[in-house]
Amino acid sequence: MDLRDLRYFEVIAELEHVGQAAERLHRTQPALTSSVRRLEEVCGAPLFERSGRGIKLTAAGQVMLKWARRTRLDVEEARREIGDIGSGLSGTVRIGIIPTAAQFLLPPAVRQLIAEAPKVQLHTVVGLSDVLQPKLRSGELDMTIETESAGEPGITSQFLAEDPIVVAASATHEVFLSSPVLKDLCAYRWVLQPPGAPTRDWLDQTFERRRLPRPQVQIESSMLLMLPALIAETGLLSFISRHHLQAGQLGSGLKEVNVKGTTMRRRMVVTYRESSYLSPASNRLIALLAAAATRNA
Template identity: 40%
Template sequence: MNIELRDLRYFEIIAGLGHLGKAAEVLCRSQPALTKCIQRLEGEVGAALFERKGRGLQLTAVGREFQARAAKVRAASDRYLNDMRDFVAGSVGKVRVGCGPITADYLLPIICNLVLGHEPGISLEVTINTNYVLKDLIRQDRLDMIVGVVTGDDEFRHQAFIDDTVVVAAGRHHPIFRRGKVRLEQLPDYKWILPNAMVGSRKWLDDVFLAHDLPRPHAHIETNSLPSIHDVIGSTDLLCFLSRLTLAHPKTRGLLREVRLRETTMVRQLGITYPRGSLMPATARLIELLDRHHPEHIGVVPSEPGLAS
């Protein structure tokens, strides 16, 4: 049927008042205009919807059934249009969030609590991987934003929230802690577990050794998620390069310890990365929440006492 929602609304008012003149006053329309509305509806239905009763109108049997169905159509229409308004306002919808291993532990709980507390109509779809993989997923339109390490490229937009320090670390009983002051040139002699060569922190660490004319650390084990295998690091004689946030996280249970060395202390920023151009409303709303609330929720893990600066 080719029926306009406006005509359904007029029909409901006419049926409720049972009088064409009163309906015209309420709707601020002329009686001839409402008569044409009834005629259009009756033409689509193929039967009379009203019959005369004194100076007013009453519904026919078909009209009563049409009224019940029209009410459902109008209610569904109002509900879906209201949902659309909520969607445009960013209070409903799905946000596809990519997280690095560090931010999955540290920032993701904060994001989830912000959404649940302020916009429970927003749902999250979370993917955990390395930053370079997540950026490729944004390019493929399979992610809306990344919560992780913020880089300086111009391809995406970035907002940094906190500083993060990445250091060389090992299990608490690693032999390196028995030799007193550690020097950079001693580190290539040890076995390492490292991110793969595409990860930014690995590139930075390699460059440090190359700048000092030293061989790069040899990775006996490579992984895309160092924080997830802290038990392996803690139970072996492997050095690693990971965030102090991981060292301070309860899940490490004091297994790991920092190898204090100025040259291998990297400071980076954590925050959000998202595409340039227009965003889905729910994504824009989540970015707004993070921008507004992160100072009161996100703290910086302090440096270990005695670290050379």
């Protein structure tokens, strides 16, 4: 079984179209068709079937796709591990990271890593878990730094830090003139992430459990790093990581609104595939991220 045939098969399966796969791979359609036929001869079963103007995987094809991906990852990681023998802290680390961790944990960890290993290269993808997890599973990323979620087969997690999410406002906001309770927050307008974001859904449900209307959202923003500036400039309430309120940060002019039951306890973790190879540089970065998390706690 040729590794190139497996790689071509993966792309055809992803696009569900031989012509489009040929364009991406810079191969001819007959070459890709021959590649699929060779795999079908080895498997003894058809891997694709017609579907409208394209094709789709058969049951046998779905099984083959699972093993093709696993085989490719194993070969790629074997090459990386062999290449790292005797090279120490070097090579490329591919990391996916959520915005809060990218702002507060990554910079000091990377500063130390580069000081120790000037030849290390870092490829980063900043996004939320719905973007990062598929890239981790496909092998595009070595690891991710994100908030803890339900366990998934083949994926392991290592705790880094607590990341409490709290109600916050400008330090001069009128909400601080009294000692508010949850019901009092219904009188104010908010800047929040869109529905579907874990923090937004958690806050909405907190109000609903107390039979209160959801927060009045005047501004929705999916750009987390914009929230501290928006809170300061607009006088709106928001729901953000407590890290933003630390001295020296953009949100240091903001203040936590201490209302019982409005602190969302999140755990930040590093995740990676259980069977994957983590280079010495990757392991060192994990240790430095854990140290940075401890300092920020």
